[in-house]
Amino acid sequence: MYFISVIIIVVLYWVVKSIKNYKDTKKKYNNLFRVDKIAMIPILGPIIRSYSVNSSSVPEFSNKLHEVYGHSIVTKLFNVENDIIISRDYQVANDVYRGNFRQRPATEYGLKMIGMDGNGIIWNNVTPKWHELRSFFMMGVRNNNLKDAKRIAENSTHRIFEENVNQEVVLIHMLRKITYEVTCELFLGVDCGGDQIIHAVCEYFKAWKYFLLMPKVYGSVSNILRRQEYKKHVETIEKLNSLTERIIQARRESEDYTDNFLGSLLSEDIPESEIKQCVLEILIAGIDTSSVSLLYTIHYIVENPRYYRELYYELINGKDDLSKSLLNESLRKTPVGPVIMRRADSDTTLLGLDIPKGTNTIINVASMNMRDDLYDNPNEFDITNTSGKNKVFNPFGRGKKSCLGKDLAMVEMTASLKEIVTNYDISCEEQLENVDLAWDIAMQPQQDTTFYIQRKKYMYIIGAHCVGKTTLLNYFVNQQPRQVHHIKEVARNLLSKSKINKKDLQDDDVFFSFQQQLFERQNICEKERMHRSFVSDRCCLDPLVYTREKSEEKYNLFCEKNKAQLEQIKDRYRKQNTHLVIIKPNPNIVKDDGVRLNADIEHMNQVHECYTDTLEELGIEYDIIHAEPLEERYSIICDIWNNY
Numbered sequence: 001m002y003f004i005s006v007i008i009i010v011v012l013y014w015v016v017k018s019i020k021n022y023k024d025t026k027k028k029y030n031n032l033f034r035v036d037k038i039a040m041i042p043i044l045g046p047i048i049r050s051y052s053v054n055s056s057s058v059p060e061f062s063n064k065l066h067e068v069y070g071h072s073i074v075t076k077l078f079n080v081e082n083d084i085i086i087s088r089d090y091q092v093a094n095d096v097y098r099g100n101f102r103q104r105p106a107t108e109y110g111l112k113m114i115g116m117d118g119n120g121i122i123w124n125n126v127t128p129k130w131h132e133l134r135s136f137f138m139m140g141v142r143n144n145n146l147k148d149a150k151r152i153a154e155n156s157t158h159r160i161f162e163e164n165v166n167q168e169v170v171l172i173h174m175l176r177k178i179t180y181e182v183t184c185e186l187f188l189g190v191d192c193g194g195d196q197i198i199h200a201v202c203e204y205f206k207a208w209k210y211f212l213l214m215p216k217v218y219g220s221v222s223n224i225l226r227r228q229e230y231k232k233h234v235e236t237i238e239k240l241n242s243l244t245e246r247i248i249q250a251r252r253e254s255e256d257y258t259d260n261f262l263g264s265l266l267s268e269d270i271p272e273s274e275i276k277q278c279v280l281e282i283l284i285a286g287i288d289t290s291s292v293s294l295l296y297t298i299h300y301i302v303e304n305p306r307y308y309r310e311l312y313y314e315l316i317n318g319k320d321d322l323s324k325s326l327l328n329e330s331l332r333k334t335p336v337g338p339v340i341m342r343r344a345d346s347d348t349t350l351l352g353l354d355i356p357k358g359t360n361t362i363i364n365v366a367s368m369n370m371r372d373d374l375y376d377n378p379n380e381f382d383i384t385n386t387s388g389k390n391k392v393f394n395p396f397g398r399g400k401k402s403c404l405g406k407d408l409a410m411v412e413m414t415a416s417l418k419e420i421v422t423n424y425d426i427s428c429e430e431q432l433e434n435v436d437l438a439w440d441i442a443m444q445p446q447q448d449t450t451f452y453i454q455r456k457k458y459m460y461i462i463g464a465h466c467v468g469k470t471t472l473l474n475y476f477v478n479q480q481p482r483q484v485h486h487i488k489e490v491a492r493n494l495l496s497k498s499k500i501n502k503k504d505l506q507d508d509d510v511f512f513s514f515q516q517q518l519f520e521r522q523n524i525c526e527k528e529r530m531h532r533s534f535v536s537d538r539c540c541l542d543p544l545v546y547t548r549e550k551s552e553e554k555y556n557l558f559c560e561k562n563k564a565q566l567e568q569i570k571d572r573y574r575k576q577n578t579h580l581v582i583i584k585p586n587p588n589i590v591k592d593d594g595v596r597l598n599a600d601i602e603h604m605n606q607v608h609e610c611y612t613d614t615l616e617e618l619g620i621e622y623d624i625i626h627a628e629p630l631e632e633r634y635s636i637i638c639d640i641w642n643n644y
Contacts, residue, residue, distance in 0.1 A: 014041060021041075022035050030353055032350075034073050036073050050078040053213050057440040058362060062088075063439075066364065072092055073086045083359055085350070085361045086364060088363070101342035105341050105362070115277050122281050122285070136264055138404060140187050146411045149415070150415045153182050153411070153416045156177070157178050157420060158423070166454045166455070168452050171453075172449070187261035187286065189260055189262055193243070201284050204280075207233035248266075248276065265279075289337070289409065289442065308532075315422050316422055324414065326417075329386045330381075333378075335369060337441070338364070338439055339362050341360070341361070344356070374392045375392075423455065423456055424455055425533050457577045458530070458536070459579045459580075459637065459644075460539040460578075461583065463582045464604040464608045466585075468583060472583065476638070487536040490538065491522075494517060515546055516562075522538070523569060546607065570620065574619065
């Protein structure tokens, strides 16, 4: 009976204390925020909430509270001092960005385990030390480094893509290699085993999440009950630290004294442990965030062909506005940093309310980015969501703790995106919405998604009429294991629309007028499809050749009239990724198509000779197919297409 009475008294105490905590917290925040009732239970509530965070993730935990309480909530975690305000309200976010929130919530034990306790700048809560080390990072992303970043990103992207062209690849691996090379050349001045470091960085994020909000008592228990997992994360941190030490030692031993980030650190009287942590943080910040953001952007443009097409034509015309818009929209819809965690390092205000030093905040950026009262079309990838008029969108944060590398990241991603889109075709069967993403401190893909990459290439099957061009093209397209985009015969469609038949073309005026129309229409058709590889049935030179075969005088007038366009066409056909294949007339396979001209082998040979003469005069290279069977012709153009 006595034992039952004690239990009843304890339960009543918890209930009364929980109610009091709840009311006091509501009053404290002037009813501006909802209060997490479970977290108000003495001792047990914060323990329950800490378990929820450690068994899932900060973003997932935040989303669950939003579902119950709405936009802004006050909660508590065990062994995290002071209240935690979780919000997806943009006004709260703006006040956090502008206010004295220069520290970040974490447990002391967690920060010591990941090496960020009073060290580096990412989670360094010792404000004077953070200021001191921040200056070195700022020097690393200064404006005169942006041109170098662009050059390095372009060169690395081209080389790495060329090494993996015409095959299925795990794209994120390639993108991480690119960002690793930019980081090494721009900040470190040495390269010490890219694949090892990249893998260690990816694993470090898991350890970071595992320890960050872990109370010491949880760590002790995990070391016993979850020994294998605990040990794996400890070894991950030790591995990256070891690789970081190797980088520092290699830089000391090198004769390169370039004034970059690592060089500046080594030239100052800074403890070795701080240098090591700064190098580690430049690796994790430089390698993973930009590469993952770029991966998501590529996913979206592959899934939205209109954007892919528009981006290509903007880039080849020397503009990058759309690139930035696409990157921004990708950062909105799938932010690599789904939450921003801050702690007040001095008394400040939030929505006009006085907030004491030590108050923690978690801005749920990912959830805020999906609010339909803030964005017109939040569930869709739509660049109008993040247009210049939208003042809510801040992909890199704002204020004193905004991302130092935001300009560098945009330059790096824009440069790589331009190199990829203008030079390669890229496709993926997996939709991003079906890819498993880790909603954590960093939103990383949890599975290797394969993309197919090939160089942009254009093949034109040309020659006299009735030689089997259309038959060969259709056979080629149908036999390919992957979709090949192709341009069907423009002339046939134009004849139909113009209601011109074979008899009409015997009239010279109609004939020459038709060639001019065909030239213009074929040119437009080709230019509109340059954003991806294609095989074309005929090319822009057909009208020139048929005009010339009929009248040299008319040909000269034709060339003079279309001089500017012809120069552009010549440049297009002379490019390394363009191949013209002429089918030589063969009397054994001649077939009258009944559309334009009669299948006269003598006339066809004259057109063929005129074609080769014209190509040579214009300085355009070509191949001739002499083979007769369709399979042999197919084999020849397959070799040309696949080996290009």
